[in-house]
Amino acid sequence: SGRWVKAMEIVQEFEEKCGTPIWKLRQVADAMTVEMHAGLASEGGSKLKMLISYVDNLPTGNEKGLFYALDLGGTNFRVLRVQLGGKDSGIVNQQFKEVSIPPSLMTGTSDALFDYIAAELAKFVAQEGTDFQLTPGRQRELGFTFSFPVMQTSIASGTLLRWTKGFSIDDTVGQDVVAELTKAMERQGLDMRVSALVNDTVGTLAGGRYTNSDVAAAVILGTGSNAAYVERAHAIPKWHGLLPKSGEMVINMEWGNFRSSHLPLTEYDHALDAESLNPGEQIYEKIISGMYLGEIVRRVLLRMAEEAAFFGDIVPPKLKVPFVLRTPVMSAMHQDTSPDLKVVANKLKDTLEISNTSVKMRKVIVELCNIVATRGARLSAAGIVGILKKMGRDTVKVGEKQRTVIALDGGLYEHYAEFRKCLENTLGELLGEEVSESIVVEHSNDGSGIGAALLAASHSQYV
């Protein structure tokens, strides 16, 4: 019928606009490399902030003692404690607790958010058992993983540049987030010192390096997306401080804010951005990360419902609600292997209150999920190639057998198998067979929290 034809036109046009042929991915990778150079050259020189992390030494394995970490991501926060055994004994014991952040706190006041976090941390500390041993006479120390753009002023201080991922708390912007947390811990009567403030990418890099010395970069694909890598200190023109002894500095790219004319953006992406809490910002993040993929699918489906009566004469009201279609639901539909796409039918019913869909319609919806996930995964791979180029690791050097490991983490990468497979295949496609042999993508499970604890250990006041 005419309606079906119109609906298919909408899908087809969307698919064309989302296209990521290999030549386009190479343009994106090159643009990423160019922006990395620009961001390192001068403050504000690029959309990529290329933030100096003050981490100039990564874990060695010698870290020892009891350390805490607190990981504030986008949706959840985790508190953990680790007992580090020192010299090659690794992690002797660890415990963690995951707490979800009440949505009201994401747009409330700074004190309310930090009081909540400090209270949960205090509860967790109170449950510390005898299987964890603080060195006598020492104060407990914490690594604070804070996954938002921060201009660091030292390893344990930094001011919040802006919120992302659905957080919007005006009075935190411009404040030192370590001071905010420290004040809240004092209000809770919790005696603890923040020894390291790290981005989750930097934590993941540190956690990855602890177990594998070839780890040179880390990428997070979770609620948001970001990357960090090890740069040579003398290749950072904007750095005017003393050159670190190691000659290296970890850079938090804040790659979520990357944008380029080469990115395939559609009218749906422009509308999503315009209606977001941070219009004009985090454009790359808005097409590759978990917070947004399902929302893009919803927007296309809504257009199909409104302009092609895809779900019948009435536009399903639920479909008009921003962010009702979460990425985990999208991935469940995308990966539905049942012959009549039962999962798709159930998800449509449960989350969108849409029933009576034909198998033919469900197939179209699966295809839509595939288009959005494929674009995100392929563009993520292109970003990784941009980093490899900057590090000079995108080619095989004669007589050199250098392995490069990229630590990946985040709920999207971890749980969305189709996305992960597509990312890894695209990486192979972009690098070619020979180079691919020396580049390894490794899932660093919850490395960001452990990494922060490790960095708290190496920056302990007692070291």
Ligand code: ADP
């Ligand atoms: P954060 O980014 O908040 O630190 P995570 O790394 O755990 O937290 O990522 C959570 C995000 O991962 C969710 O917001 C969601 O977008 C995505 N995600 C979680 N589970 C799945 C899933 N099964 N399929 C696809 N995406 C998922």
Ligand code: MG
């Ligand atoms: Mg996280």
